Amino acid sequence: xxxxxxxxxxxxxxxxxxxxxxxxxxxxxxxxxxxxxxxxxxxxxxxxxxxxxxxxxxxxxxxxxxxxxxxxxxxxxxxxxxxxxxxxxxxxxxxxxxxxxxxxxxxxxxxxxxxxxxxxxxxxxxxxxxxxxxxxxxxxxxxxxxxxxxxxxxxxxxxxxxxxxxxxxxxxxxxxxxxxxx
Numbered sequence: 001x002x003x004x005x006x007x008x009x010x011x012x013x014x015x016x017x018x019x020x021x022x023x024x025x026x027x028x029x030x031x032x033x034x035x036x037x038x039x040x041x042x043x044x045x046x047x048x049x050x051x052x053x054x055x056x057x058x059x060x061x062x063x064x065x066x067x068x069x070x071x072x073x074x075x076x077x078x079x080x081x082x083x084x085x086x087x088x089x090x091x092x093x094x095x096x097x098x099x100x101x102x103x104x105x106x107x108x109x110x111x112x113x114x115x116x117x118x119x120x121x122x123x124x125x126x127x128x129x130x131x132x133x134x135x136x137x138x139x140x141x142x143x144x145x146x147x148x149x150x151x152x153x154x155x156x157x158x159x160x161x162x163x164x165x166x167x168x169x170x171x172x173x174x175x176x177x178x179x180x181x182x
Contacts (some may be wrong), residue, residue, distance in 0.1 A: 005100025007060055008050060011109045013093035014039040022058055022097070025051040026088055029063075029146030033053075042067050050082070058082040058097055067091060084104065 007027070009019035015038060020026060026035040031045035038047075044065040051059045061067040061075045068077045070089040082088065084099035095107050 005054075007051060007098050007102075007103060008036070008088070008095050008108055009098055010038075011094050011096045012086075012111050013091070015093065016110045017108060019098075022050060022052050027063070028095070028126075036095075038091065038093050040091035040093045044094065047090050048076075048088070050088070053081070057084075059086055065090070114168055 007019050007020040008022055010016050011053075018036075020036050026037065027035045027046055028047050029047040030038055030040065030043050034046060044063070044067070046063045047065040048063055049061045050104060051061075053059050058081075060069060060071060060076060060082050063081050065133050067090075069159050071080050071082060071166045072087055073089070082097045084097055086097050088095040088097065094111075098109060102109075103159060
């Protein structure tokens with residue numbers, strides 16, 4: 001642990017249970033170069049910085065994130081103090097600052113998902129299985145098919161097929177007007 005024995009632990013959200021010793025300033029975000037990389041779509045690439053303070057606490061700063069940084073449910077608008085046990089919310093990820101004593105008493109502060117909210121992963125049922133089987137067939141190697149074509153509905157496909165014809169007609173009309181005026 002750090003000289004003051006502070007760690008930060010993800011207690012709720014993606015990556016729950018991961019912890020990091022707070023020995024130096026730590027950048028929290030989605031970017032691969034962040035010290036604590038979060039798999040949370042609501043978190044900015046470089047969301048916040050948590051630094052150990054000389055008085056045994058920590059200081060958190062928002063790094064211009066899109067969704068803000070919150071300490072104990074209060075939004076941070078400048079450097080804010082964190083005491084052991086305080087909660088830091090970035091995106092949907094809840095991080096807790098923990099002291100050496102708190103870690104010794106309870107090695108992990110992860111909060112389990114309440115049973116009524118817990119769900120088991122399942123295959124999406126909103127996709128027609130026949131379409132999935134058809135897409136698994138010959139696929140984009142067929143002449144005239146495109147990788148993106150499967151995402152277009154019938155109306156969009158029809159417009160996409162008529163677009164070259166409409167462009168040709170527009171150029172033809174422009175040429176007729178040009179030569180008629182000349």
